[in-house]
Amino acid sequence: MEPSQTNNEEEEQLITPWEVDAKDGGKIDYDKLIDRFGCQRIDQSLVQRVERLTSQPAHVFLRRNVFFAHRDFAEILDAYEKGDKFYLYTGRGPSSEALHLGHLIPFMYLQDAFKVPLVIQLTDDEKFLWKNLTIEECQRLARENAKDIIACGFDISKTFIFNDFDYVGGAFYRNMVQVGKRVTYNQAVGIFGFTGEDHIGKVSFPPVQAVPSFPSSFPHLFKGKENLRCLIPCAIDQLKDEIKILAATEGLSRRSNEKYGETGKMSASDPNSAIYVTDSAKDIKNKINRYAFSGGQDSVEKHRQLGANLEVDIPIKYLSFFLEDDAELEHIKKEYGAGRMLTGEVKQRLVQVLTEVVDRHRTARANVTEEMVDAFMAVRPLPHMFD
Numbered sequence: 001m002e003p004s005q006t007n008n009e010e011e012e013q014l015i016t017p018w019e020v021d022a023k024d025g026g027k028i029d030y031d032k033l034i035d036r037f038g039c040q041r042i043d044q045s046l047v048q049r050v051e052r053l054t055s056q057p058a059h060v061f062l063r064r065n066v067f068f069a070h071r072d073f074a075e076i077l078d079a080y081e082k083g084d085k086f087y088l089y090t091g092r093g094p095s096s097e098a099l100h101l102g103h104l105i106p107f108m109y110l111q112d113a114f115k116v117p118l119v120i121q122l123t124d125d126e127k128f129l130w131k132n133l134t135i136e137e138c139q140r141l142a143r144e145n146a147k148d149i150i151a152c153g154f155d156i157s158k159t160f161i162f163n164d165f166d167y168v169g170g171a172f173y174r175n176m177v178q179v180g181k182r183v184t185y186n187q188a189v190g191i192f193g194f195t196g197e198d199h200i201g202k203v204s205f206p207p208v209q210a211v212p213s214f215p216s217s218f219p220h221l222f223k224g225k226e227n228l229r230c231l232i233p234c235a236i237d238q239l240k241d242e243i244k245i246l247a248a249t250e251g252l253s254r255r256s257n258e259k260y261g262e263t264g265k266m267s268a269s270d271p272n273s274a275i276y277v278t279d280s281a282k283d284i285k286n287k288i289n290r291y292a293f294s295g296g297q298d299s300v301e302k303h304r305q306l307g308a309n310l311e312v313d314i315p316i317k318y319l320s321f322f323l324e325d326d327a328e329l330e331h332i333k334k335e336y337g338a339g340r341m342l343t344g345e346v347k348q349r350l351v352q353v354l355t356e357v358v359d360r361h362r363t364a365r366a367n368v369t370e371e372m373v374d375a376f377m378a379v380r381p382l383p384h385m386f387d
Helices: 003-012 030-034 044-054 073-081 101-105 112-113 124-130 133-148 169-181 185-192 207-213 236-245 283-289 300-306 314-322 326-338 344-367 369-375
Strands: 013-016 019-024 067-071 086-093 120-124 159-163 228-236 247-251
Touching: 019 086, 030 067, 030 207, 044 073, 044 112, 067 073, 073 086, 073 228, 086 112, 086 207, 101 344, 120 133, 120 207, 124 133, 124 169, 133 159, 133 369, 159 369, 169 207, 185 207, 207 228, 283 344, 314 344, 326 344
Parallel strands: 086 120, 086 228, 120 159, 228 247
Antiparallel strands: 013 019, 067 247
């Protein structure tokens, strides 16, 4: 690809770990991302292979192309089929009291399906560097977010949650220095978009988020397993740094955005840009009705005649994420696209679905104690992590 072409594409859509934006409010072009970052599409044959190896139906995020691209996932499946294990790595930057539904996407399915360990990084140091928060507040938010994560139902015998302020050091830090020595300042600027106004804390942070992909960063878990593969489910805003820096395998997911349609990134700092796991049924209904962009027509008569534009309809996209019944989803899309179902009816069904998801999570979170958080975050071996 010619440099000028690459520069033009980068101007058209900005993708960094902290910002996702398309030029002039347009849509993110996922095909360009796949080509630009050397990924492969997750096709039906790969989904079917996952189902065969796990002996269960693929999660809706795989079946419906939410996880849509990967790097070397087939290699992990090759190794898994031969009896080799791997581990999962994902994380969360704690900048708010609670997660929104978009945060739950990486925290589902894979551990249960493959019966593998999972490490979850809470980057409280990152939020201190990027946000106007104290260290103590970032640490507190990390524990609060850990409760939301634990409420998703992870197996404590296979899960290690850690926050950077308390864990970084030793083997983890040695790997950070190794990564830092191999990435030049110019590369970091090109990857992350740093400017002369950014303080050096930001510039020095990327290795912290890179090294959990190396099993040697967790000697209490993977001692003697330095060649263990790592699978990283991540969203598009995490893709650029993951691919350019990590020697690991990534699965890439689309972000679920409702207020801004497909043109932006949900923010845990903007209460109206996302559905939170703490939202009431009334909050969810208000946000969907007010902020979820509709592909329906501007009058009932016109809608009956032309039907809805499903490509831009955010309630349909959210139903694709969270409505598990494939037959019902296809029925709604058919009827709505033909104009026989109205926008209000689709939004009403979406409110029901999301309210059920949030209510289940709220009930589970209420049962998470401080002692449970301590147990998940304790630095300990997991002798049964591959059982």
